[in-house]
Amino acid sequence: MHNLELYAVIFTSIRTNQNDGYSDMADRMVELAKQQPGFIDVESARNEIGITVSYWESLDAIKAWKQNTEHLFAQRKGRDVWYESYKVRIAKVEREYSFGKL
Amino acid sequence: MHNLELYAVIFTSIRTNQNDGYSDMADRMVELAKQQPGFIDVESARNEIGITVSYWESLDAIKAWKQNTEHLFAQRKGRDVWYESYKVRIAKVEREYSFGKL
Numbered sequence: 001m002h003n004l005e006l007y008a009v010i011f012t013s014i015r016t017n018q019n020d021g022y023s024d025m026a027d028r029m030v031e032l033a034k035q036q037p038g039f040i041d042v043e044s045a046r047n048e049i050g051i052t053v054s055y056w057e058s059l060d061a062i063k064a065w066k067q068n069t070e071h072l073f074a075q076r077k078g079r080d081v082w083y084e085s086y087k088v089r090i091a092k093v094e095r096e097y098s099f100g101k102l
Numbered sequence: 103m104h105n106l107e108l109y110a111v112i113f114t115s116i117r118t119n120q121n122d123g124y125s126d127m128a129d130r131m132v133e134l135a136k137q138q139p140g141f142i143d144v145e146s147a148r149n150e151i152g153i154t155v156s157y158w159e160s161l162d163a164i165k166a167w168k169q170n171t172e173h174l175f176a177q178r179k180g181r182d183v184w185y186e187s188y189k190v191r192i193a194k195v196e197r198e199y200s201f202g203k204l
Contacts, residue, residue: 008193010110010155012145014202043114045147051155053112059196078201085202091110091193094161099180100116100187 006093013086108195115188
């Protein structure tokens, strides 16, 4: 347990079959998110669906990231080209525990 | 947005290379979770890491699921055999929005 607040953005998505720069964008968004104030961590996995969970220090940090200009462009292109559908859930982490060295 | 409370259990894991019934167990845990009171949904993806997010109506529902006998057995075997490491984060969903039909 920790005293800092921790928020998770759970991004669940189904891709179209159009690539058109998708993986470059995905890499770039991770790189860009890491530069944002309040960014803590990000984890991703994809097979039938994709799940990306990013962790942030505050709701304000999440809001600022959502409004980042380059990210806004990616969000727009995501809806137009890359994603069939997606869902975003913003959640406040209340407890956490772990096993091993993850 | 909805009035019901919604909690997410974010389970992030790195597998060992031992299978020994892993995918049967994973299928069985989804089937069993769906029968639990307060279960809402579950989504999974895995490549380098695995991320499973399950959604529940309350912290009590999550606690009951964690203590389910068959699930306890799977958790034990998970630490002994299937997982190199894992992290569990329990979070309260504060807002959600979606695009398309996911």
